[in-house]
Amino acid sequence: MSLLSIIVPCYNEEAVLPLFYEEIQKVMQQMKDEHSHLTFELLFIDDGSKDKTLQILREMSLHDEKVRFISFSRNFGKEAGMYAGLENCKGDYVVVMDADLQHPPAFLPQMYNYVKDGEYDCATTRRISRKGESKIRSAFARTFYKLMNKISHTEIVDGAQDFRFMTRQMVDGILSMKEYNRFSKGIFSWVGFKVRYIEYENVERAAGTTAWSFWGLFRYSLEGIFAFSTAPLALASLLGIFSCLVAFIMCIVIIVKTLVFGEPVAGFPTIMCVIFLLGGLQLFCIGILGQYLSKTYLECKQRPIYLMRENEEIYRNRNKHNS
Ligand code: UDP
Numbered sequence: 163m164s165l166l167s168i169i170v171p172c173y174n175e176e177a178v179l180p181l182f183y184e185e186i187q188k189v190m191q192q193m194k195d196e197h198s199h200l201t202f203e204l205l206f207i208d209d210g211s212k213d214k215t216l217q218i219l220r221e222m223s224l225h226d227e228k229v230r231f232i233s234f235s236r237n238f239g240k241e242a243g244m245y246a247g248l249e250n251c252k253g254d255y256v257v258v259m260d261a262d263l264q265h266p267p268a269f270l271p272q273m274y275n276y277v278k279d280g281e282y283d284c285a286t287t288r289r290i291s292r293k294g295e296s297k298i299r300s301a302f303a304r305t306f307y308k309l310m311n312k313i314s315h316t317e318i319v320d321g322a323q324d325f326r327f328m329t330r331q332m333v334d335g336i337l338s339m340k341e342y343n344r345f346s347k348g349i350f351s352w353v354g355f356k357v358r359y360i361e362y363e364n365v366e367r368a369a370g371t372t373a374w375s376f377w378g379l380f381r382y383s384l385e386g387i388f389a390f391s392t393a394p395l396a397l398a399s400l401l402g403i404f405s406c407l408v409a410f411i412m413c414i415v416i417i418v419k420t421l422v423f424g425e426p427v428a429g430f431p432t433i434m435c436v437i438f439l440l441g442g443l444q445l446f447c448i449g450i451l452g453q454y455l456s457k458t459y460l461e462c463k464q465r466p467i468y469l470m471r472e473n474e475e476i477y478r479n480r481n482k483h484n485s
């Protein structure tokens with residue numbers, strides 16, 4: 163017997179959860195028919211949703227043995243949701259996928275085929291188009307991937323998604339990275355293992371709305387840079403060296419000029435310009451230092467990545483006592 167755990171982070175997904183459940187049931191049945199030794203576990207993570215997501219999950223867990231859920235004490239973000247899922251699932255194989263059907267469950271049988279023979283440790287999808295996304299957003303995304311791959315040793319594949327079918331070994335690898343500032347795209351790549359990419363056209367959300375605003379994505383990309391690259395620190399040093407060089411040359415020029423021509427009182431604008439320029443550079447570099455310092459500060463507090471409020475066990479027990 164092999165257990166396949168399907169992890170689904172959900173934040174305000176009342177509109178799509180029933181659709182998702184229906185789809186995934188079909189796929190699980192199909193896989194079960196083909197491989198009779200497979201058993202399933204559906205682990206939903208309710209990331210502090212404000213709509214009826216939790217109620218739907220509770221209902222589902224009462225009627226279906228396979229359904230488990232973890233409900234957070236507040237919204238901790240998708241990264242925390244995925245971590246909680248990986249930490250609590252029991253499967254020999256593990257899938258992480260979105261609830262909105264943008265990660266089509268129909269890929270699961272194919273993914274399983276790639277991984278089951280041991281040739282690959284992970285199968286994942288890569289969208290080759292960004293259909294249904296605004297032009298500016300796509301342009302920013304492309305620039306981010308280009309920049310990121312220049313300044314980081316960890317390769318981040320453009321279009322790669324959090325839709326991952328993994329072996330237990332890879333999951334354990336990911337869980338061994340206990341960092342608080344989690345950037346999954348980097349973490350998935352950092353752990354290595356043999357990954358099989360399946361290319362496909364982007365699918366639009368089945369229902370509901372995305373939780374990502376443009377600024378949210380922008381901040382997320384900065385997270386990625388600060389989590390997987392120290393290039394901005396090097397940039398700060400380079401800027402420092404450059405302005406030292408300029409200052410050195412200016413010193414020589416000024417000394418020679420003063421010796422040869424004397425020093426009339428003038429040059430106020432020049433001084434102001436130099437002060438502003440250097441002041442700006444210094445603040446910029448201190449800002450970069452501050453970013454890394456703040457990340458380090460949060461890491462060394464060792465706060466938990468998520469807090470659980472309820473799970474299917476607690477709910478089933480309470481339900482039994484109350485009735
Ligand atoms: N999600 C989450 N916590 C959040 C935001 C999103 O668990 O704070 C979940 C969401 O329910 C969905 C997945 O992460 O299952 C992807 O979110 P979304 O579809 O909004 O992002 P996009 O597909 O636009 O990247």
Ligand code: MG
Pocket residue numbers: 260262264367372
């Ligand atoms: Mg989505």
